[in-house]
Amino acid sequence: MLRGRIIKGVGGFYYIDTENGLYECKARGIFRKEKITPLVGDTVEIQVIDEETKKGVIERIFDRKSELIRPSISNVDTAVIIFAAKDPDPSFSLLDRFIVLAEKENLEIIICINKIDSDDTGAFLQVKKTYESCGYPIIAISTFTGEGLGELREAIEGKTVVFSGPSGVGKSSILNALDSNLQLKTGDISKKLGRGKHTTRHAELLRLDENTTVADTPGFSSLTVNHIAEKELKDYFVEFTKYEEDCRFFTDCIHESEPGCAVKKAVENGEISLRRYDSYIQLINEIRDSTRRYK
Template structure:
């Protein structure tokens, strides 16, 4: 038996990385009987049926630490949320939505503000400072000027990371800069999976260093908060935590209630107004989704 990591699954075949070697595996029928679906990112045990051809059978799936739904991938521990400082202009409420989703999955979060070569520092630092004040790790990057690339590489080491962010912010360009072989590999995968009936893009793990993986997928493909309960939303705004205990009512939703610790902190500029605006909009969205 060998232990490895499931990096790709296509058409009933599962590709498992074992110390840099990839084995094509079928899964035991017991998984289907138990209604267990192997997920990209799973740590698994396989038995080898043909060492020369690198063929095997998946025998066991280890317990998962996390399980994302969209993208469908297991054991991710970190989200790299990428926004450009300009071209396109950063949509702060969308950034906050990504952050809430990452927080709800209990992922470590790194915010990456890209294309800093296109804007004067004083024009983007207020946004950067706002999120650093919350406690988020914030990277500033530029592929053209090779700014922040070493910092990005560093946060990827030892983690399984999913990149998220709107289109046009430079996620793929950053990844290719961090790992130059990635662009060639992605091209090869695209050609391979475009043949026959396997035209759907599947989540895939790509090794960038030993024990360091990136999920090759567009990131969070669904941004709906409809799975969330209204009373839980405030938990995903980390800067609210120290003030929630000052609320008079345990059921306080921090909008119109009297003696609200979060509203008091907002008035004292201890919480950014933009963040509270995002919270209010998300809360209304969740409540609207609960109306049947």
Template sequence: MLEGIIIKGIGGFYYVKVENKVYECRARGLFRKNKTIPLTGDRVLIRVNEEDNTGYVEQILDRITELKRPPVSNVNQAIIVFAAQKPEPNLWLLDRFLLLASYQELDVIICINKYDLDTDGKADEIYNIYHNAGYKIVKTSCETKQGIDEIKDLLKDKITVFAGPSGVGKSTLLNNIQSNLKLQTGDISHKTSRGKHTTRHVELIELDLGGWVVDTPGFSTLDIDFLNEKELQYYFIEIFDKSNSCRFSGCSHHKEPGCAVKEAVDNGEISKLRYENYLSMLQEIKDIRRY
């Protein structure tokens, strides 16, 4: 058997790259019986028919990580892409992406794309909020080529998922990183100011510089029903760091007295926007648990 990596799956077929060849494979019925679905990014063992370059996936090797949305495995890091403008940045959605990536124990980088459109300083404000919270941030522009080399360095020898809403320029950014990709790019809908979906399936793309990236469909929402109320604070870096100074060990940082997090919000140490997003998610989790 040969060992390879699934680079995409479409309609029950899995395309497995082994060195310089790609084999079109079906999955063994055993996987369906065990309710196991091969994922893009899986390292697999395949049995090959050399006459027509087809084969069967015989075994899925142990996964390092597994994401639900997008469905992909063995990712090392997530680059979460948002636009400075067009579309308008949605920090509530950004915080959900950050939460999901942190929950999966991925290294997280925030990419603020289309930085050349930041004429009113809002993108700089966002940069300061998340830089102060402890996140790594890269400013990029495909027009001016700002930050492209920095992104390339981050991608080298990693498996990276690009996530973020539609229209923020993920595909254009990847095309600038490697010009022969020629990924389809979408315009912004003038009616809704949102991006039009261009990526139709999850695909692993090999980079000439070394490493892989996952180009994924855009998202508008992410479920957090896997969390409980106490766990939520772990995924807000600055809130969790400050929680050690709260009067009560079980503080949820909402209505409790002597809360160091609320004090930090009041004195500007923690972003009010981030804190409000935390409270919104806290209420969402409570509502889910109630039902």
């Protein structure tokens, strides 16, 4: 038995990265009977059938730590949410949306601001001011000057990560800068994935080094928050949580118009960013509109 990780799946074949190289495997019939589908990202045990042609069979799938849906990929630890200091300018409301989606999937979040070389409006500091107080690490980088790349590498060392962010912020450039062996063409990732379009492409894992892995997908297939329940959304604005116990209605408070809301009070006295709170209200309304429409 050989242990490895599924890095790609195409038409019933799975490609397993192991210490002895890459194997093409089918899954044992028992998985189909039990309605278990192997996922990219799974740690598996394979039986080698032919060493020459590197073929084998997946015998065992280890428990998943996590599972992203559309694209289906398991055991992702971290979302690196990438925005640019300029071209395109950072959008706070879009950033909050990415954060909510990553929080919903229970991923660790790292915020990364690329193109720091052309930050002439203090965009990075603005992002830092707002999101540092939420507890997120924020890294400034430039694929042009190399600034911050070491720090980013260190932050993702040993993890499986997705690089998320709007198109044009430099996701492919960053992957290339982290590992010249990846040879992704700039602009490729976003082009291949399209934007909000349905693509039949499957996720694939790319090895950055011994134990650091990057998924070649943005992690979230769409930026809608409509699958999140109205009452649940506040949990993904993590800086609200510590105030919630002081709300008159505790965890029942959705921090909107209830009396005695400690979160609203914290917004009023500047402890919680008004911009973040406005994002929250906007997303709550979006969720409400969508449930109304489908009733």
